[in-house]
Amino acid sequence: MEINSSFGNFTGGAEGSGSPGQSDFVTFLQMLTTQMQNQDPLNPMEASDFAVQLATFAGVEQQTYTNQLLATMIGQTGLSDLGGWVGMEARLYGGAHFSGDPIELTPDPALGADEVVLIVRNDNDEIVDTRSLDPETQSYVWDGQDTDGNPLPDGTYRFEVESRLDGEELDTQPVAAYVPILEARYEDGMTMLVLPGGLFVESGQVTGLRPPSEPDAADTM
Structure with missing residues (x-):
């Protein structure tokens, strides 16, 4: 079976075992404190630089924990169990197929950002398409329109969120979307999920699962 590569190639799971420990966070804070104590008092670091470090660490910490947890869940799940996923909505990175219906996104702006921009490719x-989001936004419904408000053609689109502080970019991260699961298959030693638009993704790439729901049009822009 040839997998449609337009959906991306994000792998689920993480190397090693165990969840991110509190010691990692303590070590990070110790390093950050040491950095602050030894900085040049005549040329101190900008507050935005510290914000970037904190945002980067928090994002990596959370993604590592999520990947490890899902890898454990998937490892204990057989194809028969995945059959129960059919008809559900999976939270996935890498893009989603648009065919006229709004797509619900789950942006996660960087900590401390005062300006957030959604980027659609x-x-x-x-x-x-680019549009401004509230820095506190955790859920957003994309209506399938371009920057000028014109409807975009059917196809697969990827989403990113750029976070800024005082006009300077903190980071740019991919945005997950909720995508319907049409079928579960076992192909070449991998458990694959069939998605709208002829897209396939490994089950280990799922970062969330929920019953289908209708997006609230009031959340679109």
Whole structure:
């Protein structure tokens, strides 16, 4: 079976065992404290630099924990169990197929950002839409329109969120979308999920699962 590569190639799971420990966070804070104590008092670091370090650590910590937890869950789940996923909505990174229905996104802006921009790319990696989001936004419904408000054609789109502080970029991260699961298959030693638009993804890439729901049009812009 040839897997449609337009959906991306994000792997679930993480190397090693165990969840991120509190010691990692303590070590990070010790390093940050040492950095502050030894900085040049005549040329101290900008507050935005510290914000970038904190945001980066928090994002990596959370993603590592999520990947390890899901890897454990998937490892204990057989194809018969995945059959119960059919008809559910999976939270996935890498993009989603648009065919007229709004797509619910779960942006996760960087900690401390005062400006957040949603970036939408098409199959050719061209930016087709950008729009401002509230820095506190955790759920957003994309209506399938470009920057000028014109409807975009059916196709697969990828989403990113750029976080800024005082006009400076903190980071740019992929945004997950909720995608319907149409079928579960076992192919070449892998458990694959079939998604709208002829897309396939390994079950280990799922970062969330929920019953289907209708997006609230009031959340779109």
